[in-house]
Amino acid sequence: MAKKNINTDNDQLLAEFKALVSDTEQLLQHSVELSGDKAEELREQINSSLQRARKALGSTEHALRERGKEAIHSSEEYVREHPLQSLAIGAGVGFLLGLLVSRR
Template sequence: MPSQTALNAQEILKADFQTLVADTEKLLEHTASLAGEQADELRDQIRESLLRAKETLKVTEESVRLRGEAAIVATEEYVQAKPWQSVGIAAGAGFLLGLLLTRR
């Protein structure tokens, strides 16, 4: 399972990307009042870029979700195959974390 820091970074990246897309959509709406062939070309380019960005975000999100699910399955299989080792690892990690927290 991904660490909390990685999850936070992913959420921040996703939020920033969605903000960028929303701002670009607003810009596209504001340029609608512009006239001329160049303005039409610019709007078309922005629209295509937005569609590509949204698709990339969907693909990336799906990829991250699938990798997360695979990690969960692998972890569950490992814990079921080697329960005592898993308990030992968890106890060791808890002990180290306890040592670190009491030193502060």
């Protein structure tokens, strides 16, 4: 469930950045011939695009932080429930890393 939410957030973030890039490119192409009120409108459009991108980044950052907290919590819970298995897994990984390092 959390993974689908993260994927949705990533898709929204990607869509926001694509829209931001597209809007910015269009506005910059038209900025050469604009002056006065039109230039001010152009700045407002760019600013609103940047604000949308910032909001999308903020929501994605929050979702990633929550996912990380959940992963840490579940890892700690597993270690508390299965201390000997956790110790064996850690020793096995350490042994394999030692073998890999000693071969170099």
